[in-house]
Amino acid sequence: MISRIDLRGSAGDPRELLPRAELDIGAALDAVRPICEDVRLRGTEALAELTERFDGVRPPAIRVPRAELDSALAGLDPAVRAALEESIERARRVHAAQRREDTTTRVVPGGTVTERWVPVGRVGLYVPGGRAVYPSSVVMNVVPAQEAGVDSLAVTSPPQAEFGGLPHPTILAACALLGVDEVYAVGGAQAVAMFAYGAGECERADMVTGPGNIWVAAAKRLLKGVIGIDAEAGPTEIAVLADDTADPGYIAADLVSQAEHDTVAASVLVTPSAELADKVETELSARVAATRHRDRVAEALGGRQSGIVLVDDTAHGLAVVDAYAAEHLEVMTADSAGDAAAVRNAGAVFVGPHSPVSLGDYCAGSNHVLPTGGSAVHSAGLSVQTFLRGIHVVTYDRDALAEAAPHVMALAEAEDLPAHGEAVAARVGGASGGAA
Structure with missing residues (x-):
């Protein structure tokens, strides 16, 4: 139903090996x-x-x-x-x-x-x-x-x-x-x-x-x-970083909930525990059979964009999820709060067993319009900042301009833009000429 990728013992950038939806x-x-x-x-x-x-x-x-x-x-x-x-x-x-x-x-x-x-x-x-x-x-x-x-x-x-x-x-x-x-x-x-x-x-x-x-x-x-x-925006995606302390039923439920969006939705589990991976697969079989949109979910979970990724330990798992840069990242480990704090790349991070992605979809207070396809390495989700522009307003009096004038004129000459310096000299006088 869902593929496995074994990254244990591997080094280097895992991005080419991780499952990802194709969006041309x-x-x-x-x-x-x-x-x-x-x-x-x-x-x-x-x-x-x-x-x-x-x-x-x-x-x-x-x-x-x-x-x-x-x-x-x-x-x-x-x-x-x-x-x-x-x-x-x-x-x-x-x-x-x-x-x-x-x-x-x-x-x-x-x-x-x-x-x-x-x-x-x-x-x-x-x-x-x-x-x-x-x-x-x-x-x-x-x-x-x-x-x-x-x-x-x-x-x-x-x-x-x-x-x-x-x-x-x-x-x-x-x-x-x-x-x-x-x-x-x-x-x-x-x-x-x-x-x-x-x-x-x-x-x-x-x-x-x-x-x-x-x-x-x-x-x-x-x-x-x-x-x-x-x-x-690309296909929606969830990554779950979990160790053997996590509840496999919770993980399976969350992977299914993301997969019901679309046949190209991505559901990814990253874990150092092969035993947890086995339990999650068992839970998935039961949940997929019982869910309303089972055909859609089964296709999404079986697609190349979904998978269970085995890693050496939690530290390795953190490196992998940072490389994946998921739209939604759940962290269910023995130290969920500490591990979540170490995450650098994710659209939104959901910490612990009682913070599922579906809460964020509707009623956490957070925003669910988030970067996909790995773009969380450089982009953020929708927020108030999205709709604001920072405008710099510069106010200098004559003395302050005069103090900066030699630096402006030196840099203007270095860049072979002498008129830049002359625009300052015209106001305060100086080597570039102009009236005081």
Whole structure:
């Protein structure tokens, strides 16, 4: 059901040996390029035709009427509403604490540099649809943008034929709960193009965020520069670092829970215990047979992107999970807290037996829009910082400029940019000439 990779006794970089989902975004670029260009040239007409072609339905309008948002909220199951409200409250608590304060540094007497944190003016937030419905992704996109102080935000999600060309009602209800009334029934690469270029009622945005399929990721890569992006999301993934103190039933449950996302979802266990690996495999057999989406889960667990990785010891396991740089990393070892503190590369780390990834998906307060495909070595998950830009504000008086002038002019000459030095000399006088 799930393969094994034995790294015991091996040295060097394990990245080429670890299981990983394949995602050839470059190959998808040629497919999304004409789609994005069509939206740029024909706007809403192109969106309507593309939606009919790819989603099998032609929405009456790309923007969802406010009445539909209110209706979806009114019809929301009370238990789901309570869960969403709790998720929103916890996410707000965590993300509000991320807001940065402006800081001013007195570099020299009369000379300061202030770093101002300014929110992006307008953002487009993508919420996937299709195999599953993700109201939690509405929360994870909207809350940090709101806490950052973004003035204008819009949500888009693929239309569903069974709901008359609207996004799933639970998506709409989540938007209503969050006070978002600009919602569009557009998915795929064309949704990214809509935010990049603007179309009809949808004004162009400064940034687009949120997970999506390979076509969304390819459109983000293609249009990066026209519009800011958060990341090119790939298939979801979990890695579990566990020793023989871990509960194999918990591990199997978590591997299955990640595998039910998609047939290309990655579930990886890293352990120094062959006995634990055997027990986890036994647990997997029973859980896969009993789970609702067993075919999808079995395909994901049996794919080349999933596996059990045997390592020499916990220290070796830490090196391996750092090389893997998982979107989600669970640490279930004898010293879970200490080992988790040593992790450098992960989108989010879940510590101990009672912090499963599914808690983070919904109600931990953390964000679940996280780097995939090993990009956690250089990138972070969605947060308030995603929607803020640091702007340096430089204020020097004449004396402070005069004190720095010789250094500026020396460096300007070293770089053969004499006019740079002359711009300073014009203000304070000096060897480069100019009036005082």
